[in-house]
Amino acid sequence: MNVLFLGGSNFVIKNGISTQVPDALAASGCKINNVFNISVGATGSLFGIENFSLFGKKDIDLVFIEYGINDLPAYGNDKFLWEISFEYLIQSVRAKYPLAHIVVVLLGREPEKFWKSQFGMHKAMAEVSKRAGCLVIDVNARIKSKAKILGKLADFYSDDSHYLSPNVTSYIARYIVSEYLLFSQMGMFDSKNKKSLNPKYDFKLSSVSGDVFCFENNRFKTYSSKIEVGSTVEMEVPGVPVAVSFVSTKGSSSLLLEIEGKKKIVNTLRRLQESSKLPFIIKQIPLYKLIDKGEEFRPQKLKLTPLNKESEAWDGSIMQKTYGMVPSDSNKGGCVLVSHIMSVCKL
Incomplete structure (x- = not known):
């Protein structure tokens, strides 16, 4: 078995x-x-x-x-x-x-x-x-x-x-x-x-362009693309973005996502990362309230911009709070290590 x-x-x-x-x-x-x-x-x-x-x-x-x-x-x-x-x-x-x-x-x-x-x-x-x-x-x-x-x-x-x-x-x-x-x-x-649920939606993973780094421990091996603070990556995903997965390290910053007129900031720095014995953690943050039942679920254009609290584009009102994750200060956060953008489209 x-x-x-x-x-x-x-x-x-x-x-x-x-x-x-x-x-x-x-x-x-x-x-x-x-x-x-x-x-x-x-x-x-x-x-x-x-x-x-x-x-x-x-x-x-x-x-x-x-x-x-x-x-x-x-x-x-x-x-x-x-x-x-x-x-x-x-x-x-x-x-x-x-x-x-x-x-x-x-x-x-x-x-x-x-x-x-x-x-x-x-x-x-x-x-x-x-x-x-x-x-x-x-x-x-x-x-x-x-x-x-x-x-x-x-x-x-x-x-x-x-x-x-x-x-x-x-x-x-x-x-x-x-x-x-x-x-x-x-x-x-x-x-x-054993019955099929016949779901109406499909979930797709999209990788992000950039320098790719491998993170490995005794349980996992994952690849992430590095995006530096001060740079922006533009991409298209096959549906509505609903989550971003990443690797969190001591140098992680926050991430601004711009999705066809909608904006959201997520934090990729773990609160206890400085004192943690783990050099990195694997994490995914859902992107709440970007879809509803009446959504067209067509391909979406997406902009990813790493930033910190001192960045000009910082806006605390669009920051999605996630337990255990915190905004990065200008002297700490230097990049975001994105693994995948998950999006939803209709079957």
């Missing part, structure tokens, strides 16, 4: 869920040949589309998808974009691996202020996933039920968004595996249940 994990940081934590699930599967008698993990912390299902489209392994038998925490900002800021992107991700996995078992895992944030919107998003995730014949495992609800018996919910978390490892994550892994094995044996993944 070849297993793939696709999600956020709860699937990345060392000796966490993505390690414990294969161990639990093996302990239950499943033969595990390979485990692939293309999860990236602090990214949502929009980046899942990009990351999955670049994943080249042909034979995958079991896929675990988890964006029940990281998709909440997109769900809250641009529900239409979130709806079409999550549906497209599920359909992409189903189309690429038609025989694979797909399991959508719903994890949740601990603070109560997120529960109402999180419940709505989880419900929508479950509806889309079940239409495609995926198994949905609501870990968030399971942990909340245990917390009522055993103590405060916060005791099950190491912080607002991550479960305590290894004790709680080990329980979660065993729960996921027990649910998967039960429903598998009961015919959940029979061919009659």
Whole structure:
């Protein structure tokens, strides 16, 4: 059995869920040949589309998808974009691996202020996933039920968004595996249940011209084009831009995007980058409120201009706030390392 994990940081934590699930599967008698993990912390299902489209392994038998925490900002800021992107991700996995078992895992944030919107998003995730014949495992609800018996919910978390490892994550892994094995044996993944979602939209990736740099660690290898502050790149993309992916380093600046009369600034500098042990991080930022259902979705002309707070073109009113990312000062930010522009067009 070849297993793939696709999600956020709860699937990345060392000796966490993505390690414990294969161990639990093996302990239950499943033969595990390979485990692939293309999860990236602090990214949502929009980046899942990009990351999955670049994943080249042909034979995958079991896929675990988890964006029940990281998709909440997109769900809250641009529900239409979130709806079409999550549906497209599920359909992409189903189309690429038609025989694979797909399991959508719903994890949740601990603070109560997120529960109402999180419940709505989880419900929508479950509806889309079940239409495609995926198994949905609501870990968030399971942990909340245990917390009522055993103590405060916060005791099950190491912080607002991550479960305590290894004790709680080990329980979660065993729960996921027990649910998967039960429903598998009961015919959940029979061919009659594997249905196409027939999405109306397509997501395209466009590379950016410029000097290309390779960034590599023990998990990932990515290529990004360097655009210096003071320069501008003009390009055309096949649809409406909805996200920009990039590599963030200590020298990263902010980025002004001009899309046929619309302007938006995103920050590619991580707040903790100066003190981080990681020389770079891979990141994608969704571009909210650039599309709606009445959009023509025709090819768009796009201008990319790196800048900082001292630049003449700086305008704080068009800056999209992203948790953990900050504007660059003139003495720090020198370039933007763009990997892809993601755009949406109609099928």
